[in-house]
Amino acid sequence: MKIKNIYKFLFAAFLALQLSSCDNNTDADPKFDKTPTERLNAQKTELNDALLSSEFGWKAVYFTDNTILGGYTHLFKFAADGTVQMASDFDDDTAVYKSEYQVQLGSTVSLTFTTKNRIHLLSESDNYPIAALRAKGYLGDFQFLYYGQENGQIIFKANRNGAEIRFVKATAQDWTDLPKNIDMIDNVIGDDTRPLFRLLETNDGTAKHQFDFSFSDVTRYAEANSIETGYSVSYNMGVGYTPTGIVVSPAVEVAGQKLTNFVYNDVDGSFTATGTNGVTAVIKYSNKPLILTDDYRVMLQAPQTGFAYIHANLATAPSNSSLFNSLIAEIHASLPSTQKVNRIQFTFNDAAGESYISYTFTGGKTTIYHNFTVQQDAVNKKLILVPGTWQANTGAVIAQPALLKKVDTELMNPSGLYIKKEAFKIAFTNNIYTFTSSTSNFRMTTYAFQ
DSSP states (O other), rough: OOHHHHHHHHHHHHHHHHHHHHHHHHHGGGGGOOHHHHHHHHHHHHHHHHHHHOOEEEEEEEEEEEETEEEEEEEEEEEETTTTEEEEESOOOOEEEEEEEEEEEESSEEEEOOSOOOOGGGTTTTTTTSSSTTTTTTTTOEEEEEEEETTTTEEEEEETTOOEEEEEOOOHHHHHHHHHHHHHHHHHHHHHOOOOOOEEEEESSOOEEEEEEEEETTTEEEEEEEETTOOOOOOEEEEEETTTTTEEEEEEEEEEEEEEEEEEEHHHHEEEEOTTHHHHHHHHSSOSSSOSSSSGGGGGGSSSSEEEEEEHHHHTTSSSSEEEEEEHHHHHHHHHHHHOEEEEEEEETTTTOEEEEEEEESSTOEEEEEEEEEEETTTTTEEEEEEEEEEOOTOOEEEEGGGHHHHHHHOOOTTOOEEEEEEEOOOOSSSSEEEEESSOOOOOEEEEOO
C-alpha cells in the first residue's frame, strides 16, 4: 500500500473513533447528571414517599432464610413523624404496636426500625426455635436495604444476609384478618383426628408425582422428597400462614410454573395450589406411610436392642405427634410437680430373650415395667407389641397404672406400629427411630441404643 493511502486510512479510522467517542459520551451524560450523594438523596425521598403512599400501609411475608425457616407476616403503617404501627403473626400476639423508624443514608438507602417492635423478634440471638440456631435466633433483621420498586411493590434486601423482602400494599382486611393466620396453624400441623401421614402430589397436566411430606411447626419448615425410583426431585420450603391457607418459599415448580399459594380445604384437610393448564400441587393426608420400610426388623433380631424416648432431649422433637405430646402432658399433670417422665425405653430380646418397656421418672418415683412379646405383620410391615404383665421396680407383678394407660395402649395397639429409621439426628449421633400407630395419629421419637 502506498504511504499516501496509508495516511488516508489512518485519518479515516481516527475520525471514526472520535465520532464513536462523542456518541458514547452523549449516551452517558444522562447517567451522570447527579452526584452520588444527590442520587442517594433522591432515593431516600423516593422511599419515604413510597412508605407513606399506601392508605392501609404495607404487608410483607418475611422469609428470613428459606433453607431452614418459614415466613412471618408483618403489617406496617408508616407515618410522616417517623413512627410506624406494626403487627405480626410471629406468635399469638397479633396486636398492633407503635415504634419508630428511619430512612437512613449510608452506602445505600435503608429502612431501619430503630426502636423495638415485632420485627425485632426475628433478630434476637437469644430467641431461637431449634438448637441449630442457638445464638442466631430466627436469622432476621431490622435494617432493610432499598432496591427499588416493581409493579407497585417495594423491594428490600436484609442487611444481615441479603434475603429479599417485598412490601405489597396492605388492605384494611389484611389488618382485620391477621389473627386468622394463627388460626391456620392448627390446620397446617394437623388435627388429632387427621392421619399422621401426608404427601405432596404434583400434577403437570399429564402426569402425577408423589412426595413424602413432613412439616415442623417450630421452624415453619416443610420437606417433600420423591417416593418414586429414579425420580430424585425434592421440595424443601419455608411456610408462611395466610387467612385462607399457606404461602411457601421457594415456590413449588411444576411444568415451569411456580406455585406459592396453597388454599386450605377444611373437608379433607388438604392444601391446593392451582396453576394453568391442569397444573396443581396438593398437600394431603394418607392413611399409611407412602413407603413401607423393613426398619421394624431390627427389633426382631438378637442380641438385645434398645430404643428410648428421653424427655429431656426429645420432648420438642418435631417428629413427635401432638397426640403423643398431649399424653405426656397428661401424665405430668397427674404427678406431683417434682416428678416427670424421664424415659420410655424399649428393650427387645435381652439376655433372657425377654422384651419390655421401662417407664422411668424424675423426682424419686420408681421405675415401672411392662413386659410384652413381639409379633410382626410382614405383609403390611408393622411391628405388633402383645401386652404381658406389669411389674414394679421390686419385680412384683402389679396392675396397670392408671397414669400410663393411655400412652401404653397406643404402644400396644393390636393393629401394630410403623417403625421408621429417620434420616435426621437430634442433639446426639444416635439414630432416630419413630414409633407410629397404624390407626391413630400417635407418634413417638426415640434414640436407638445398639
